[in-house]
Amino acid sequence: MRKSYLTVYVLLVLSFVSSLAAEEIKFGEPIELKESLKISNILENPGDYMNGLIRVEGTIIGVCAHMGCWMEIAGDEPFTKIRIKVNDGDMVFPLTAKGQNAIIEGELVALDLSKEQATMMKQAECEEKGEHFDPDSVTEGITVYQIKPRGVVILSE
Amino acid sequence: MKWRKWNNLLHRDLGYLFFGLTIIYVISGISLNHKHNWNPNYVQNKQILSISPVSETSPISEERIRRITDELGVTSTVKSTFQPEPGRLQIFLEEGNVSVDLNSGQAELETIRERRILKELNYLHINGPRSVWTYVSDLYALILGLLAVTGLFVLKGKKGFSGRGKWLTLLGIVIPIIFLLIYL
Numbered sequence: 001m002r003k004s005y006l007t008v009y010v011l012l013v014l015s016f017v018s019s020l021a022a023e024e025i026k027f028g029e030p031i032e033l034k035e036s037l038k039i040s041n042i043l044e045n046p047g048d049y050m051n052g053l054i055r056v057e058g059t060i061i062g063v064c065a066h067m068g069c070w071m072e073i074a075g076d077e078p079f080t081k082i083r084i085k086v087n088d089g090d091m092v093f094p095l096t097a098k099g100q101n102a103i104i105e106g107e108l109v110a111l112d113l114s115k116e117q118a119t120m121m122k123q124a125e126c127e128e129k130g131e132h133f134d135p136d137s138v139t140e141g142i143t144v145y146q147i148k149p150r151g152v153v154i155l156s157e
Numbered sequence: 158m159k160w161r162k163w164n165n166l167l168h169r170d171l172g173y174l175f176f177g178l179t180i181i182y183v184i185s186g187i188s189l190n191h192k193h194n195w196n197p198n199y200v201q202n203k204q205i206l207s208i209s210p211v212s213e214t215s216p217i218s219e220e221r222i223r224r225i226t227d228e229l230g231v232t233s234t235v236k237s238t239f240q241p242e243p244g245r246l247q248i249f250l251e252e253g254n255v256s257v258d259l260n261s262g263q264a265e266l267e268t269i270r271e272r273r274i275l276k277e278l279n280y281l282h283i284n285g286p287r288s289v290w291t292y293v294s295d296l297y298a299l300i301l302g303l304l305a306v307t308g309l310f311v312l313k314g315k316k317g318f319s320g321r322g323k324w325l326t327l328l329g330i331v332i333p334i335i336f337l338l339i340y341l
Contacts (some may be wrong), residue, residue, distance in 0.1 A: 061239045061247060065196060078216065081241070090285050095199050095269050099236030099249025114195045 027091040029053065029151040031105045039075035039082050042108060048147045049108045053150065056082065057103040060093075060154070068092035070146075073102060083146040097154050106149035114141045121136075161310060168307035171300055178297050185282035188275055198276040204266045210260040229255060229264060253300055 033055035040057070042049050061081060070085045071093045084093075084104050097140035113121060119138040126133035188197040191218035208228045213221050222238055226248065233250040240246055248255040284291055309318045309326065318326070 055202060059237045059239060059249075061241070061249075065199070065201065066192060079242055081239075086199075092280075092283070092285060095196075095201075096271065098254055098269075101237075 003099065009149045011039040018132065023118060023157050025094065025097070025154040027093075027154075028149060029105075031103055031151045032152055033105055036103065038077075039073065040077040040080055043080060043082065043145065045112065046108060050110065053105055054105075054108055054147070055105045056147065057101060060097050060102050063093050063095050063098055067095060071097065071102070073104065083144075084149050084152065085146045086149060091149065091152060093152075094154075100118055101155045103153045103155070104147060104149050106147045109112065109146055109148050111144040111146060113144060115139070118142045161313070164307050164310050168304060168311055171304055171307075175297060175300055175304070179301075181281060182297075184275070185278040188279055189282060197279050198272055200270045200272060202268045204268075206264045206266055208257065208262045208264055210262040211246075211257075213259075216240070217259075222246075222248060225257060225264075226255075229266060231255065231266070247268050 033053060036055045037049070039056055039058060042054065056073060056113045058073040058075065060071050061074045062070075064070045067088045069088050069090075069092070070083055072081045072083050074081050084102075084106070115138060117136055118141050121132045121144075123135070124136055185197075191197070199266055206229055211217070211221065211225070217238070217240065222235065225246070228234060231248075231250060233252045236249045236251060238246060238248050244258060244260045246257045246259055248257070252270070253266065255264055255266050257264040280286070281290065281294075284294060309322060311317075312322070314320055318320070
């Protein structure tokens with residue numbers, strides 16, 4: 001009798017654990033939009049997408065190593081990407097999600113950076129790549145576009 | 158029953174009941190308190206390696222990617238790849254990722270491992286589950302307040318609140334105020 005209880009218990013735990021491993025990871029609200037936009041189109045004409053919800057999908061190429069508060073998605077065109085950014089704790093993107101595909105639904109947000117802020121951002125990028133940074137290379141502020149997500153699904157591998 | 162008996166009964170039994178949650182918040186609290194010094198959820202190891210420079214222009218072929226991972230001695234399965242710019246290649250693996258400077262052949266291999274148990278404790282601490290856990294953790298906070306108040310009145314006399322207890326309590330209130338005055 002005890003053996004059969006133990007067997008059932010072990011099977012239940014195993015099925016629970018395996019279901020955890022196989023599932024997608026979801027954050028926020030369910031994705032409602034059916035079609036994804038091309039990230040290259042968004043970056044070329046951001047003004048067209050500023051009002052209302054948009055949906056994008058792509059490979060996760062970067063994740064915030066500290067609080068998981070942002071991730072970057074590869075664009076459809078070579079060398080393009082877009083950042084998905086939340087306030088600390090709203091969503092915590094797993095570092096191990098790099099390389100997996102994700103679907104994001106949210107609002108496109110314009111971030112106007114002053115020259116000082118743009119300098120700090122470029123400096124951080126160069127440090128990450130191990131490259132020399134020339135502060136004089138930043139001559140003015142820039143506008144950066146990122147997505148504030150309402151819902152995110154990280155697809156299973 | 159006298160009020161002090163009820164006080165002590167409540168303090169004792171709530172103390173037993175919420176021992177587990179308190180330990181969870183202790184461990185995860187210290188872990189998250191030092192998040193500027195370490196990654197509380199993951200162990201990240203980085204290794205600098207070298208490969209032969211790659212002259213192939215974008216996009217990098219799958220065959221070339223396979224040769225790069227072979228040269229690096231990487232056996233982990235490749236999930237996907239990305240080129241952030243023409244001279245760089247990122248290869249995402251099952252257990253980490255590689256960032257390659259194609260022109261120089263310098264590569265950085267990063268392995269990522271979850272801090273099992275600790276990551277889960279941190280997840281509870283920051284209210285990761287949301288929904289019902291929000292109310293559970295709110296209830297715990299209230300019970301912790303109750304434990305603090307009942308703790309004041311466990312003992313009578315010189316060792317109780319009316320004796321040295323009030324001075325220790327006052328000290329416990331003054332210390333955070335001093336920090337606020339200094340740093341705020």
